Amino acid sequence: MLRLDRGRGRGYVAAPVDDQQDGDAMVTMRDVAERAGVTKQTVSNVVTGRVAVRPSTEARVRAAIAELGYVPNLVARSLATGSTRTMGLFVPTVSAPFYAGMVEEAEETLEERGYHLLLCTTRRDGERARRHLAGLTSRSVDALLIAGDQGLTDHLPLLADARFPVVLCAWEAALPDGFPVVTIDYEHGGLLAGRHLRQLGHERVAVVASPAHPVRVEGFRRALRENGLVLPDGAVHLAAEPTFKEGVATTLEALRANPGTTALFATHDVLAAAAVEAARSLGRSVPGDLSVVAYDDTPEGLLSGSTFTSVVLPMREMVRQAVDLALGAVDSAAGPDLRPRTLLPELVVGDSTARPG
Amino acid sequence: MLRLDRGRGRGYVAAPVDDQQDGDAMVTMRDVAERAGVTKQTVSNVVTGRVAVRPSTEARVRAAIAELGYVPNLVARSLATGSTRTMGLFVPTVSAPFYAGMVEEAEETLEERGYHLLLCTTRRDGERARRHLAGLTSRSVDALLIAGDQGLTDHLPLLADARFPVVLCAWEAALPDGFPVVTIDYEHGGLLAGRHLRQLGHERVAVVASPAHPVRVEGFRRALRENGLVLPDGAVHLAAEPTFKEGVATTLEALRANPGTTALFATHDVLAAAAVEAARSLGRSVPGDLSVVAYDDTPEGLLSGSTFTSVVLPMREMVRQAVDLALGAVDSAAGPDLRPRTLLPELVVGDSTARPG
DNA sequence: CTGAAAGCGCTTACAG
DNA sequence: CTGAAAGCGCTTACAG
Numbered sequence: 074m075l076r077l078d079r080g081r082g083r084g085y086v087a088a089p090v091d092d093q094q095d096g097d098a099m100v101t102m103r104d105v106a107e108r109a110g111v112t113k114q115t116v117s118n119v120v121t122g123r124v125a126v127r128p129s130t131e132a133r134v135r136a137a138i139a140e141l142g143y144v145p146n147l148v149a150r151s152l153a154t155g156s157t158r159t160m161g162l163f164v165p166t167v168s169a170p171f172y173a174g175m176v177e178e179a180e181e182t183l184e185e186r187g188y189h190l191l192l193c194t195t196r197r198d199g200e201r202a203r204r205h206l207a208g209l210t211s212r213s214v215d216a217l218l219i220a221g222d223q224g225l226t227d228h229l230p231l232l233a234d235a236r237f238p239v240v241l242c243a244w245e246a247a248l249p250d251g252f253p254v255v256t257i258d259y260e261h262g263g264l265l266a267g268r269h270l271r272q273l274g275h276e277r278v279a280v281v282a283s284p285a286h287p288v289r290v291e292g293f294r295r296a297l298r299e300n301g302l303v304l305p306d307g308a309v310h311l312a313a314e315p316t317f318k319e320g321v322a323t324t325l326e327a328l329r330a331n332p333g334t335t336a337l338f339a340t341h342d343v344l345a346a347a348a349v350e351a352a353r354s355l356g357r358s359v360p361g362d363l364s365v366v367a368y369d370d371t372p373e374g375l376l377s378g379s380t381f382t383s384v385v386l387p388m389r390e391m392v393r394q395a396v397d398l399a400l401g402a403v404d405s406a407a408g409p410d411l412r413p414r415t416l417l418p419e420l421v422v423g424d425s426t427a428r429p430g
Numbered sequence: 431m432l433r434l435d436r437g438r439g440r441g442y443v444a445a446p447v448d449d450q451q452d453g454d455a456m457v458t459m460r461d462v463a464e465r466a467g468v469t470k471q472t473v474s475n476v477v478t479g480r481v482a483v484r485p486s487t488e489a490r491v492r493a494a495i496a497e498l499g500y501v502p503n504l505v506a507r508s509l510a511t512g513s514t515r516t517m518g519l520f521v522p523t524v525s526a527p528f529y530a531g532m533v534e535e536a537e538e539t540l541e542e543r544g545y546h547l548l549l550c551t552t553r554r555d556g557e558r559a560r561r562h563l564a565g566l567t568s569r570s571v572d573a574l575l576i577a578g579d580q581g582l583t584d585h586l587p588l589l590a591d592a593r594f595p596v597v598l599c600a601w602e603a604a605l606p607d608g609f610p611v612v613t614i615d616y617e618h619g620g621l622l623a624g625r626h627l628r629q630l631g632h633e634r635v636a637v638v639a640s641p642a643h644p645v646r647v648e649g650f651r652r653a654l655r656e657n658g659l660v661l662p663d664g665a666v667h668l669a670a671e672p673t674f675k676e677g678v679a680t681t682l683e684a685l686r687a688n689p690g691t692t693a694l695f696a697t698h699d700v701l702a703a704a705a706v707e708a709a710r711s712l713g714r715s716v717p718g719d720l721s722v723v724a725y726d727d728t729p730e731g732l733l734s735g736s737t738f739t740s741v742v743l744p745m746r747e748m749v750r751q752a753v754d755l756a757l758g759a760v761d762s763a764a765g766p767d768l769r770p771r772t773l774l775p776e777l778v779v780g781d782s783t784a785r786p787g
Numbered sequence: 788c789t790g791a792a793a794g795c796g797c798t799t800a801c802a803g
Numbered sequence: 804c805t806g807a808a809a810g811c812g813c814t815t816a817c818a819g
Contacts, residue, residue, distance in 0.1 A: 147568045149796035168530040192549040317730035373674035506812035
């Protein structure tokens with residue numbers, strides 16, 4: 074008689090029935106203990122390393138572990154300890170380069186800390202976030218990191234009821250009270266962009282912005298004001314969506330409205346790449362006929378050899394700090410530090426800006 | 431006397447000590463049972479819905495659940511049932527648009543099935559994959575979906591020892607025996623690209639390829655051969671990395687080597703966008719002076735209003751089938767269907783190709 | 788339809 | 804340094 078056995082190995086081998094014990098369904102601590110001639114508590118002690126074990130005993134246990142191919146069951150451990158060593162991560166999407174980078178950086182940091190990553194993309198939808206939060210609660214994640222405020226600002230009270238530490242990062246909306254947050258001075262980024270263009274001598278500037286980035290625009294506006302220039306409302310053009318396509322359309326609109334524009338501030342990388350494309354389609358070269366400042370990251374879309382001038386965000390540093398803040402709160406009785414940490418962006422000067430022709 | 435209580439609510443409120451019972455650290459089935467005046471098994475029955483419960487009893491239980499804010503502890507359930515309702519997903523990276531899309535689609539499908547997603551990016555590194563696999567094993571995921579073969583072909587034996595079903599998808603290398611796989615006929619995609627260019631009448635063609643895509647190139651080559659044209663080895667230019675920057679450099683190299691080239695096949699979307707950029711930098715318009723066929727997806731990088739001609743892969747369908755195959759294998763004693771499922775790509779004709787000038 | 792018992796595989800005090 | 808006991812919060816047969 075044969076039966077299908079999913080116990081070990083490939084998973085689907087026909088194995089002879091063994092009525093004595095239920096196959097080798099999973100080797101447990103007890104099996105290791107028997108083999109090594111100790112109790113399972115001793116096995117636990119060598120596995121976790123929290124209690125010292127006589128070297129000769131430890132050697133026997135380790136040998137048994139190796140022979141049996143024992144792997145600790147973290148689900149059981151989690152139930153006993155109350156810690157899953159898993160962190161949830163909310164991001165609006167993973168298709169935007171900035172958030173994709175955050176996910177990879179978070180994963181990297183978590184791996185170093187022995188944690189796993191439960192990913193939830195919210196698609197900027199508060200309702201999705203609410204469902205995910207419920208899922209994370211029943212699944213007992215140790216902590217939750219929320220990257221980006223989009224769609225979430227109305228749902229903060231919900232997050233306040235979470236059973237685990239919640240840390241906010243990349244938070245561009247007004248900072249809510251009561252949450253630890255690691256974020257960036259987004260307005261300062263806009264300021265850097267504005268000052269740079271003013272220093273180059275630009276006077277006829279336009280902005281291609283995402284509706285999610287009023288703060289970046291405000292910083293830009295402030296820089297111009299500092300330099301005696303008023304940014305007219307009509308010079309700010311909003312892209313309906315943060316896509317390349319919309320970026321092109323919006324830039325064309327901006328340049329048609331004000332053909333004399335010599336410099337353009339795009340509030341994120343995809344829009345900046347689109348702006349260059351749009352300018353060229355009108356026969357205007359970058360930076361010869363139009364300077365373009367990007368934001369978030371250095372976008373693709375210029376020729377190799379030349380690079381964008383861009384407000385670059387300290388994304389990696391932000392993620393690391395946020396992960397550590399969240400993980401630190403897990404086992405500290407004191408709770409996380411609620412003072413907001415704000416990192417500063419930097420202006421990286423590339424080849425997409427020049428003095429007005 | 432106050433103590434810091436992480437039990438419920440915000441997590442870090444000073445709460446009066448309650449020596450009777452350990453605060454409200456977590457409300458459990460037993461609490462609900464007491465409140466409703468039943469045993470916890472009855473609570474379990476209404477929560478899981480597997481055993482019918484008298485309506486009046488059920489109402490009492492549900493009321494108690496609501497009043498107490500009870501949330502089932504899935505860790506405990508997992509230990510009891512042996513199922514975590516979590517699937518692992520390996521992707522090479524999340525920064526490439528194609529894989530980012532796969533992650534979001536997988537998450538979507540899993541959510542519908544009541545599953546969560548444990549994400550692991552392998553960075554095309556077999557050693558990372560091996561570590562992740564160990565993590566997933568101890569964490570008892572129900573299944574693992576592996577998207578993309580990069581860096582993994584040498585580690586298949588390891589995967590064969592997994593304790594859970596492993597499904598491969600987006601597998602471009604030779605199909606390994608013994609694994610269920612949902613993939614795409616990548617060669618056919620190359621064939622479609624080649625035939626299209628030949629039908630338009632191109633004779634001087636070049637290829638800008640990733641080293642990971644020999645099969646796509648082979649299909650392309652075959653299409654030309656069918657049409658009496660031999661693709662010289664010198665016409666295939668490999669991009670060192672799958673980045674925009676490398677794509678530009680490689681295209682420039684290709685066009686300098688054969689200035690008479692009238693059409694170009696790029697083996698993936700980012701390279702195609704880069705090719706257009708490179709061509710324009712040489713003063714050649716697309717498709718007027720150079721036709722470009724993309725692959726994977728419709729890339730950004732042409733003007734709004736015009737689109738790429740591209741070999742488009744049925745990514746969503748592939749992911750859905752793969753997830754269902756993996757999840758189906760979880761509770762079927764029979765094991766997954768090992769016959770490879772191969773989906774066909776489609777050629778979407780856009781504005782980036784035309785008859786040779 | 789409801790209740791008492793055993794068990795999932797670990798860890799955590801607590802004796803020796 | 805090692806062992807016996809209790810418990811984490813659930814589910815799964817199995818009686819009533």
